[in-house]
Amino acid sequence: MVGEFLDVFVRSGLARLLVRLYLLSTWPVHHYRAKAAMECFLDSSAIVRMPLHVKAWTAPLCLSFCQAMVSDYPGNNGREDPLYKDIRGRLAVVIALHGQLLPKEWVINHLTPFAVETANEVIANYNAGFLPETDALLEFKKFFSALCREMAHVWQQADNLSLLPSRHRQPQPLQQTIVLTLTAIELLMLVDQLLSRLPPLPPSEHMVNTLWVLLATVDSWTDVRSDHILLAGLRETIRARAARLNALVLGTGAARSRQEDVVRLSPRLKRVLWFDARRHLAAAMLPMPLSGSDSEHLPQPFELLVDRTRLLENSFVCVSRASRHELLNCKLTVRFLHEEASHSQAGVTREWLVLVCRALFDPQLTLFCPCPHNRRRFFLNEASAANHRLNLQYLNFAGRIIGLALMYNVQxxxxxxxxxxxQLAMDDITEDPLLALDDIADADPLLHASCRQILEMEPVVVGSGVLGLTPTRQVSPGGRNVAVNSLNRRHFVDQLITNIFVNSTKEQLVSFAEGFSSMLVDPGMRGAFFRTLYLEDLDKMLGGSVGAIDVEEWKGNVEYRGYNEEDEQIKWFWEAVESMTAEEQRRLLFFWTSVEYLPLDGFRGLGFGLIISRALDETSDHLPSSSTCLNLLNLPSYTSFAMTLSRLKIIAQEHV
Structure with missing residues (x-):
């Protein structure tokens, strides 16, 4: 009923009469009453209480007010009136929230002028030497986003009906498309100019927001209509301004990086972004770990008490029962049963994450399979279908642990x-991804080589039946007894890969993905998180550096207590470390700090220094001891290099 009244109000011309009373009345009281009447429709508290369809109907009313103020304003200066801008702002809000309830043709026909108008204001502000005003920028974003949504739908329908006789085709919004394309080209030129002015120091928040809004606008319009001039210009701007785009990304705060336009653009920009920039965008989707100062006002940190002898079972129960709020919004601390820890728990948490990951990815647990030529690289194991329910719970737990490792920057x-x-990079993992043949090269080198051989054979050889290729298990409906030939071999290979690496582990993938998603600020960002990165980026973030440790850099990150660099014991210590294998060095480092694999940037990326302290109460018969909470190694005063080396070799044994 209210919507019908609003419709009558608009159609009767009362909206325009109200505007004329506001503009032309010589009596101040009439002017202010007309203004107050129009402002009633800008009252957010009143609009919030309206039903959705009624809220949408306020858009035509705001449109009528704006049109009347432009056409009837003395001196054609209606757009400068503060009330006009307030009403236009309300129209933008209504369209952004409820525009999908309005007819598409209405949105396209009536909002295109407002999108162009606000875009021109943005450009004019820049040309006058100022950054665009925030209100104009946000209104432009709302108008243009609504137009992109409706235009995409209309053009998709038009393309689908293009083969039908002309009498069945729908009219195409050609004029509006041309106008908006020209506007997008002008905005792209503005983006290029803003990027060229981007300072080397962290840019201002307003500059960052302006660039992201404009970049996202231009990019979204290329999805609606692929204008070759606009596409070529966008690609050239991205290529030519790659360094400035990296500065923009690194200068964007975590909260802004999580907004829809940045999340949508990130995968499209990643080919010109540096690793640090891609990592910055992905890390913004993870919660920020709470430091000690952050947690002062929290009731209690979230503490895990774990028995080393039952490490995996204890950890599974604690983490699986924990709420998402506890894991993301409390300070996680880990304590091992019957072990004392200092006030600094970071080292214990690191050690716990590494040990739990070792246990989860142990092939004997059957959750994951290691790749034949790289035992650190894993894929889902179809054998985990046995003991089905428990294994799915453990896979969900594994997803949470990987999320925590990334959140706490633990390699x-x-x-x-x-x-x-x-598969994790897909928004909907219940759909079957089209894995490329080379995607399985590490997981199953033999299958990869066999499939490649089938695809590269001469057609006459495949079609002759010499190979005798028929599926040993059904890879597609009705395909068990269909011989492979030159016409269906590509389909056979695609279906075989999908059957082995997708269909057989679908439920396992869903469980793992759900666990990982629960560790993100927004669980819906899981696909975007992985699309923002290359696989090699994730290797660096999770796996760390695999090369030999730079012992000189290691020395430079150590301070001494009770020793100095010139003491024989210290010289013997570093000489022994240099003589160790890379694997032994990693085990020693893990014993000392609970860090087994260094970040890509080495010891600088750890964020803390290491300590070697003289063990005062221990004789040369004792082994070194450590406190991973303090990154401290207690080194006894050994009397020879041979003794030092033998003691460190014992420490570096795998199961110490």
């Missing part, structure tokens, strides 16, 4: 295979 030494990475 746990685990790498994902491409078959797993590609």
């Amino acid at each position: 746990v030494g685990v790498l994902f295979d491409r078959t797993l990475f590609v």
Whole structure:
């Protein structure tokens, strides 16, 4: 009923009469009453209480007010009136929230002028030497986003009906498309100019927001209509301003990086972004770990008490029962049963994450399979279908642990295979991804080589039946007894890959993905998180550096207590470290700090220094001891290099 009254109000011309009373009345009281009447429709508290369809009907009313103020304003200066801008702002809000309830043709016909108008204001502000005003920028974003949504739908329908006789085709919004394309080209030129002015120091928040809004606008319009001039210009701007785009990304705060326009653009920009920039965007989707100062006002940190002898079972129960709020919004601390820890728990948490990942990705647990030529790289194991329910729960737990490792920037030494990475990058993992043949090269080199051989054979050889290729298990409906020939071999290979690496582990993938998604600020960002990165990026973030440790850099990050660099014991210590294998060095580092795999940037990326302290109460017969909470190694005063080396070799044994 209210919507009908609003419709009558608009159609009767009363909206325009109210505007004329506001503009032309010589009596101040009439002017202010007319203004107050129009402002009633800008009252957010009143609009919030309206039903959705009524809220949408306020859009035509705001449109009538705006049109009347432009046409009837003395001196044609209606757009400068503050009330006009207030009403236009309300129209933008209504369209952004409820525009999908309005007819598409109405939105396209009536909002295109407002999108162009606000875009021109943005450009005019820049040309006058100022950054665009925030209100004009946000209104432009709302108008243009609504137009992109409706235009995409209309053009898709038009393309689908293009083969039908002309009498069945729908009219195409050609004029509006041309106008908006020209506007997008002008905005792209503005983006290029803004990027060229981007300072080397962190840019202002307003500059960052302006660039992201404009970039997202131009990019979204290319999805609506692929204008070759606009597309070529966008690609050239991205290529030519790659360094400035990296500065923009690194200068964007975490909260802004999580907004829809940045999340949508990130995968499209990643080919010109540096690793640090891609990591910055992905890390913004993870919660920020709470430091000690952050947690002062929280009731209690979230503490896990774990028995080392039952590490995996204890950890599974604690983490699986924990709420998402506890894991993301409390300070996680881990304590091992019967072990004392200092006030600094970071080292224990790191050690716990590494040990739990070792246990979860142990092939004997059957959740994951290691790749034949790289035992640190894993894909989902179809054998985990046995003990089905419990294994799915453990896979959900594994997803949470990987999320925590990324959140706390702990390199746990685990790498994902491409078959797993590609599927996690999909928004809807219940759909079948089209894995490329090369995606399975690490997971199953023999199958990869066989399939490639089938695809590269001469057609006459495949079609002759010499190979005798028929599926040993049904890879597609009705396909068990169909011989492979030159016409269907590509389909056979695609279906075989999908059957082995997708269909057989679908439920396992869903469980793992749900666990990982629960560790993100917004669980719906899981696909975007992986699309923002290359697989090699995730390797660096989770797996760390696999090369030999730079002992000189290691020395430079150590301070001494009770020793100095010139003491014989210290010289023997570093000489022994240099003589160790890379694997032994990693085990020693893990014993000392609970860090087994260094970040890509080495010791600088750890964020803390290491300590070697003289063990005062221990004789030369004792082994070194450590406190991973303090990153401290207690080194006894050994009397020879041979003794030092033998003691460190014992420490570096795998199961110490």
